[in-house]
Amino acid sequence: MKAWQEALLAWYRKHARPLPWRGEKDPYRILVSEVLLQQTQVRQAIPYYRRFLQRFPTLKALGEAPLEEVLRVWQGAGYYRRAVHLHRLAQQVEALPQSFAQLKGLPGLGPYTAAAVASMAFGERVAAVDGNVRRVLARLFALEGASPKALQGLAQSLMPEEAHPGEWNQALMELGATVCLPRKPLCGACPLASRCRGKEAPERYPLPQRRKVREERLAALVLLGRKGVYLERLEGRFQGLYGVPLFPAEELPVRAEALGVAPRLLGEVRHALTHRRLLVEVHGAFWEGEGEDPWKRPLPKLMEKVLRQALPLLAHEGVVPLPHAKPHGVEPF
DNA sequence: AAGCCGGGGGC
DNA sequence: GCCCCAGGCTT
Numbered sequence: 001m002k003a004w005q006e007a008l009l010a011w012y013r014k015h016a017r018p019l020p021w022r023g024e025k026d027p028y029r030i031l032v033s034e035v036l037l038q039q040t041q042v043r044q045a046i047p048y049y050r051r052f053l054q055r056f057p058t059l060k061a062l063g064e065a066p067l068e069e070v071l072r073v074w075q076g077a078g079y080y081r082r083a084v085h086l087h088r089l090a091q092q093v094e095a096l097p098q099s100f101a102q103l104k105g106l107p108g109l110g111p112y113t114a115a116a117v118a119s120m121a122f123g124e125r126v127a128a129v130d131g132n133v134r135r136v137l138a139r140l141f142a143l144e145g146a147s148p149k150a151l152q153g154l155a156q157s158l159m160p161e162e163a164h165p166g167e168w169n170q171a172l173m174e175l176g177a178t179v180c181l182p183r184k185p186l187c188g189a190c191p192l193a194s195r196c197r198g199k200e201a202p203e204r205y206p207l208p209q210r211r212k213v214r215e216e217r218l219a220a221l222v223l224l225g226r227k228g229v230y231l232e233r234l235e236g237r238f239q240g241l242y243g244v245p246l247f248p249a250e251e252l253p254v255r256a257e258a259l260g261v262a263p264r265l266l267g268e269v270r271h272a273l274t275h276r277r278l279l280v281e282v283h284g285a286f287w288e289g290e291g292e293d294p295w296k297r298p299l300p301k302l303m304e305k306v307l308r309q310a311l312p313l314l315a316h317e318g319v320v321p322l323p324h325a326k327p328h329g330v331e332p333f
Numbered sequence: 334a335a336g337c338c339g340g341g342g343g344c
Numbered sequence: 345g346c347c348c349c350a351g352g353c354t355t
Contacts, residue, residue, distance in 0.1 A: 038351045041341060078339030081353075110352045131350055182349070183343075 001160040004195050009163060011191035012171035017042070017178065020049055027096045027121035028059045034116045035082050035108060042177065048077045056090075063090035082108055098122045111152070120166030127155035128169040132176025138205040139180060139198030217249040220303075221256065221263055222284040222310035225291030229307070230259075242294070243303035249281055261285040267309045271302040278302065284310045 016022060019042060021033035032052055036045040055073050056062040062070065067087050074083035085108025096117070097103055104114035115128035127133070134151045137143070137158070143151070159168055179190045185202045187193045198205045222244050223230035231242045247255055256263050263283035271278040280302065294307055 035351095039339080039349080041349090044341065076340080078341090079351090081338065082351090085352085108352070112351060 001162045004192055005158075005160045005163065005168075007191045008171050008175065009167065012167070012174055015178070016170070016174055020046060025121070027098075027117060029053060030121045031096060031113075031117050032086070034113045034120075035086055036077065038082060038113065039079055040077065044077070048074065059090050059093070059095065062087060085109075096121070098124075100124050100126045116169065119169050123165055125159060125165045127152065127159055127165075128173070129155045130173060130176075132173045132180070133169075135182060135205060136172055136176045136180045139185070139202050140192060140196050142197035142205070144204055217279050217281070218246055219249040219252045219255075219281045219283055220269070220306045220310075221245040221247075221252070221259070221261075222266070222282060222306065222314065223259065223261060223263075223287035223289075223291065224284065224311075224314045225287045225289040227293075228291035229294045229311075230287055230289060230291050231294055231297060242297035242299055244294075244306060246280070246302075252281075252283060256283075256285070259287075261287055266313045269302070269305045269309055271305060280306060282306050282310050284314045286314070 021029060024030050024033070033045070033049055036048055036052070052073050056065055056070070065087070067084065070083050070087045071080060074080060077083075088107045089109075092106070097106075098118075099122070100114050100118035103109050103117055104111065106114075109117070112128055112130050115124075115126045118124040118126050119128055129148075129152045133155055134148060137151050137154055138146055141154070143154075146154075155172070159165060175190070175192070179186050180202075183203070185199070187196070187199045187202070190196065190199075193199055220243075229244060232245060233242055245255060245259075252263075263285035266282045266284045269278075269280040269282055271280060294303070299307070
């Protein structure tokens with residue numbers, strides 16, 4: 001075992017928080033703790049863990065209880081499907097299977113939970129990789145762009161031969177939960193600080209959680225009236241600002257009919273938000289109403305793009321003269 | 334691959 | 345009050 005691995009285990013033995021499930025041997029109780037800890041802070045999970053096991057002390061007891069009652073005990077813990085799955089699991093099997101592969105097939109057990117139970121309850125040499133472990137390893141080796149899959153493989157390869165798999169997994173997770181924190185890691189208290197390659201810029205390494213920028217197809221409807229453009233106050237995204245009607249692209253027919261217009265496609269606008277890429281079809285039509293000068297309203301950048309695209313095209317075939325770009329001074333519409 | 338599922342804690 | 349956190353299932 002390498003020095004840093006020894007150091008981590010030594011740190012864990014000294015500093016592990018005394019949690020109710022620490023040192024637990026009963027696979028069922030380990031399972032309950034791990035399912036409760038999915039997306040749930042330790043502090044919040046503890047009272048549920050106690051109540052749950054008090055009421056359902058064994059897998060058999062859980063399986064024989066009505067689902068309603070299981071959910072009542074779970075009430076407040078959130079993610080109630082976890083309780084449904086746990087209950088279904090208890091009805092499916094008489095005893096927990098002892099291998100990672102079999103555990104992973106049970107309801108509610110994905111790669112993490114199956115590995116946690118297999119390693120802690122049955123000593124299988126399988127890495128339990130949760131968000132804590134991914135963050136710790138990404139920082140330790142300064143792996144800025146590492147995929148979850150890569151970190152999973154790394155974690156598996158780092159598990160020392162001599163360590164108890166369950167203890168090793170818990171040591172990594174405990175370090176992530178109490179020292180190698182997402183926002184403000186306590187590097188001064190970290191047993192691995194001397195060999196951590198990421199500690200100079202730890203904020204760069206929760207990065208695996210970077211969500212993919214999703215693309216969204218929207219349609220904007222530019223209605224040109226006698227005095228300007230039909231505007232509405234925006235809700236949700238860009239709330240409080242003004243703009244032309246903006247909605248999912250597939251709603252165009254319904255929206256157009258509701259407004260009594262027959263728009264034609266004028267063009268397309270792309271716009272990037274923090275975690276969205278918007279692809280906006282710009283549709284336009286002439287309109288019975290008056291409308292107003294859009295440049296006198298606070299507009300999101302997206303709406304400026306939409307209007308710059310639409311207005312010249314509409315004006316070209318219309319009778320009303322229109323600004324082709326956002327004016328700098330006061331502009332009579 | 335992306336959306337959904339609940340809560341708590343940090344700022 | 346808003347943002348962040350995150351495993352497993354579903355579509």
